[in-house]
Amino acid sequence: MAKRTIADTLRLASSHPIPQLGFGVYKSPPELCIQSCLTALRAGYRHIDTAQYYANEAEVGEAVRQSELLRRQDVFLTTKILSPESSAEENYRKCVESVRKLDAGEDGYVDLFLIHSPNCGGAENRKMLWQALERLHQEGKAKSIGVSNFGIQHIEELKEFAKVWPPHVNQIELHPWSQQTEIVAYCEKHGIAIEAYCPLVRNTKASDPTLAKVAEKHGVTPNQVLVRYCLERGWIPLPKSDNAMRIQTNADVFGFALDKEDMEALNGLNQGAKGAIVQAVSN
Template sequence: MALSLQSTTTAPGGKSSIRIPRLGLGVYQIAQSNCISACKTAFGEGYRLIDTAQLYRNEEQVGAAIRECGLDRADIFVTTKQGVRGETPKATYDFAIESIKSISGFGGYIDLFLIHVPWIRGEAEGRREIWQVMERLLDEGKVKAIGVSNYDVEHLEEMKAYAKVWPPAVNQIELHPWRQQRGLVAYCEKNGIVLQAYSPLAEGAKMDDPVLRTVADKHGKTPAQVLIRYGLQKDWVVLPKSEKAERIKENADVFGFELDEQDMRTLDGLDEGMA
């Protein structure tokens, strides 16, 4: 089936599986003053996935954009992340509830809630506590699916000792041709963990790479569009970040061409071998 902006992938949820849009807008480092307009622009272009986090300090603005965009809440998929452990399990839980209220209001829900990083106060104990909070939210119907971010194989394996819900629905990690994390990707694929790719544009640092530019010129596309298409053809959920309307539109214009096998091998060859 040909990919489109409406394409989704399936991940395990609470009462049933969930459908995650394959392309979304990341709002990391987007200022509060610009976040609402960026999200509304994305919705207008057909995006239905917004990726935020407590750390980004713009959950409230994402929520405002959802309320103002004219779309049904059920047609929008929101991911947020928690990286803070409270002084008590109740405080940890309350942090999560504040995120839900900020985005979806009192009595609302989050489509996908992730543990942001494994480097949490208390290390293994902290990871366990936050995951158990996520499981509680899932049981209560306050979230539809739960997952992790920046977890390596050792962290995913560790979860088996305490997790009632395993595997996590998602592992969101940095993925692009120069950082392919092949061992971790293979582990997630083997265990049915959906991969979400943050920084798919390598933070803009590689746009002048001659190999990338050759592939882009071949297809008459920008380097950014090639990188997004590469991630989509890897079966990742791709989360490019931008607050500029023209870039948000450009980043969605990746469904009218396809990278061939040689293109994919060429881009695979850019991996810098980081684990």
């Protein structure tokens, strides 16, 4: 197999490529976010994951504008809608606002728009949110559309009315302690790309002995092993940091590879739903 590189992409069901390594900005405060994104872009990340809920979409957009070497089309931008309005029309307008914050150009677009959570007040709200995203997609304001924290039941439910199905992406919590095997197998079967949030388990597992042993074997840090683990699984990890050194080291994962023995050891850490620090999906 060809050597992995930071420029690797996966192909979404929408036919658009997505850089496999992403950069998360949850809890990146507006006063730091532009600088963190610029550091990430300089380090080679080409994919940034924000959300309406993170209150930093404008800063992410500004970082792309300020980046001297990169054009808008060189960077993959994702955002998400969490709180539904009372109609598909109002949801659509709220999403268009996000698109403007991220890309104020005449034909502004985001690369990926997600429904942030299925816990948004029931099936009717999920339907209205999906219809708003379908409209954005149809108009070219969102090149791809998808979901986050969706279990099998929620993705199946969309089938009843969706014009775009399957969703192009499902973003869920994934790392060795939370491997969510059922939803992962379902997404793989249906060609839904799998994004891994909390890939570093928010640095709570850095001294785990199994992880530390793998890291020591390769002369890298535990968090580098965790990012590489996601890449080996075919997932799209979204490590977050506001620290310049950590932003760089989290992306410096292409000078080593995890072998079968390492992957078996890490896969053996799975704790099912108990291993999730934010949430496991409900299937």
